[in-house]
Each structure stands twice: as structure tokens, then as C-alpha cells.
Amino acid sequence: MTAPVEVGLVGAGPWARIFHAPTFAAGPETRLAGVWSRSRPAAERLAAEYGVPAFGSYEELLGRCAGVVFAVPPDVQAALAVRAARAGRALLLEKPIALSVADAEALAQAVTAAGVATQIVLTHRYRPVIRDFLARLRDFPVFGARGCQLTGEFLDGTYDDSPWRATAGVLYNTGPHGLDLLDAALGPIEEVRSMSNKDGLLALTCRHENDAVSQLTICGRVPPRRRSHYELYGPRGTLTLDFDRLPEDSGATRANLRAEFAHAVCTGEPHPIDVHRGLHLQRLLAQAEPS
Known part of the structure; x- marks a missing residue:
């Protein structure tokens, strides 16, 4: 039997509590390795709910997981995800992947250079x-x-x-x-x-x-x-x-997301909804900004 993929959760806000933590702690394809947040108390509270560590640093989280799940603001995500990609970790990104095209391009370039798998949480697409x-x-x-x-x-x-x-x-x-x-x-x-x-x-x-x-x-x-x-x-x-x-199909939606991310981490195969999809959407958002 294949061991569950160790997933580190970045962020401890409402979406991390409601969606990401329960989704990836549920398994069987993944196991929640721990939580890191810029707010240490929030990370400790969320980690305690699942009996996992609240990491003292982002680097510690990167050293304890194979895939990183982000639940932080887009501009924070873009910077942290570059570091995770350079560390060789697969990335599960929230939408939008950044708040500017330049940051989205920098993230996509880092992913390409590192050759890591990525996936985006556009929840409708997993329903x-x-x-x-x-x-x-x-x-x-x-x-x-x-x-x-x-x-x-x-x-x-x-x-x-x-x-x-x-x-x-x-x-x-x-x-x-x-x-x-x-x-x-x-x-x-x-x-x-x-x-x-x-x-x-x-x-x-x-x-x-x-x-x-x-x-x-x-x-x-x-x-x-x-x-x-x-x-x-x-x-x-x-x-x-x-x-x-x-x-209502939230259970099946979460199961699809979790299983496909685990597959991407284990195989390194690009997911159809990956960072390059996110970059395409980022460019469309920039075009759509009201003048």
C-alpha cells in the first residue's frame, strides 16, 4: 500500500480551517504533516485540532512535507510558493495565484526551473x-x-x-x-x-x-x-x-482535489489546472481591470 503524501498547510485562517485542513487530513491519499502561519497562535489552534505540529518556521514546514498547500493572500502566496518550488516541493495554489502579472510570471518561471508539480484550487473544476x-x-x-x-x-x-x-x-x-x-x-x-x-x-x-x-x-x-x-x-x-x-457534491469535490494532488506529488506529472493555467487567468484579470 502506498504511504500517504505528507502535506504541509500554509495559513490558518477561515479557508484553511473550513476547507484545506479537513480535506487533506481526511486521507487516505494524504496526511496533514503540520501547519505554519504568520500568526503562531492561529497555527497552534488549527494544528491542535488535528494532532499535528505547528511549525515554528516556514523552512521547517518545507523540510517535513512533499507537497505544500497554500491558504494565504495571493501576494503572500506568490512569494512563499517560489521558495517552496526552489526547495523541490509540489504546490497546491489558491486562486488567483498572485495579485500582479509580474508576480505570477515569476512564480511560473520558478516552477518551470524547479520542475515541480502544481495544481490550483478552482473548486468548480473538481466538482x-x-x-x-x-x-x-x-x-x-x-x-x-x-x-x-x-x-x-x-x-x-x-x-x-x-x-x-x-x-x-x-x-x-x-x-x-x-x-x-x-x-x-x-x-x-x-x-x-x-x-x-x-x-x-x-x-x-x-x-x-x-x-x-x-x-x-x-x-x-x-x-x-x-x-x-x-x-x-x-x-x-x-x-x-x-x-x-x-x-450537493462537496465530498466528492474534495476527494477529487485531494487524490489528484497526491497523484501529482507522487508522479511529478503536470495537472491540467496548474500554475500555467493560473498565469493565463492572471493575464485575463489584468486585461479586465476597470480603467
Whole structure:
């Protein structure tokens, strides 16, 4: 039986507690080797929940794991991930992978030079129902799409303790999910144009390499709940993806993410959703920034 992959968790905030720690401690493909955070008390509290060490330094964490899972702000992640790549560790990165194209490029270059495996937590792409939907598109030609992702997260205090989101806004928080999904469904996006208003609504128009056109509306100031809806158009009609009607599959989603990261760590094989995918999305986000 193959031994579980030793995974070190960087960060001890809400997302680390809610998602990363329970996902990678659950196994069987992985084992949580320990936690490091810039806040030592937070790292100790989270580590104690799982009976693992709270590392005293980032270097100590790197010395005790084969793969590093990041749950820190994008600008912090970009710098720390370069160090992990140079140490030969596989990387599980959050979206966006950085807050600037320059930092994303530096990270991708470090990964290429080190030859380490990488993977990005674009959670929708690990959902079985989303994978089934994208598979259906192989036999359903599409020339256009529209999507919307609306939440009240920038109104209800969800991100009061997340300064980077307050600064970068809904584009960098929600935009990677929508752009990635449209890119996966219609083909690579080569151009993005945006329009926004003072209320925080952002509308993006994308032209894909195959001349398909898609539109994405995102906003974090629309209560009371999350709404995500996509329509794809082609010569055979319309396909609809309504997130409100999708079955609950968080367990399977986490299992896919965990198993695929463990496989990437063990084999060194590049994952389809890797740092270069993240760099592509980073460049699209930069194009989409309101002028």
C-alpha cells in the first residue's frame, strides 16, 4: 500500500480551517504533516485540532512535507510558493495565484526551473457535476455564452478580515472562477473588455480564440444569497448550468482535489489546472481591470 503524501498547510485562517485542513487530513491519499502561519497562535489552534505540529518556521514546514498547500493572500502566496518550488516541493495554489502579472510570471518561471508539480484550487473544476457538464460540450458546438455570479459577500462582512479582497475586489475574488469556466467551455480566451459602475457591478466581454464570444457579469453586492448561472449557445440550441439546481457534491469535490494532488506529488506529472493555467487567468484579470 502506498504511504500517504505528507502535506504541509500554509495559513490558518477561515479557508484553511473550513476547507484545506479537513480535506487533506481526511486521507487516505494524504496526511496533514503540520501547519505554519504568520500568526503562531492561529497555527497552534488549527494544528491542535488535528494532532499535528505547528511549525515554528516556514523552512521547517518545507523540510517535513512533499507537497505544500497554500491558504494565504495571493501576494503572500506568490512569494512563499517560489521558495517552496526552489526547495523541490509540489504546490497546491489558491486562486488567483498572485495579485500582479509580474508576480505570477515569476512564480511560473520558478516552477518551470524547479520542475515541480502544481495544481490550483478552482473548486468548480473538481466538482463531478461540472466535469460532466464540460464533457457534454465535446458533442455540443458552442459559439457564445453568458454567465453571472452574484453574491452579497462584500456586504455581509464575509471578508472583513481579508484586506486583499477589499483592495482587489470582486474581479480577483470571483472573476477567476467565471473566466476559467468560460475558457474551459468555449476555448481559450484571448481578449477581455470590461465595464463597471460605482455599485460594484462588473460586466466582462470575452473573445475566444475560435471567435466565440462570451459575457460574464459579477458582483459581490447583491443580497441575499449566492447565484451562479450560465447559458451556452450553439447551432443545436442552448445548454444551461444553474448552480442553484446542482446536487450537493462537496465530498466528492474534495476527494477529487485531494487524490489528484497526491497523484501529482507522487508522479511529478503536470495537472491540467496548474500554475500555467493560473498565469493565463492572471493575464485575463489584468486585461479586465476597470480603467
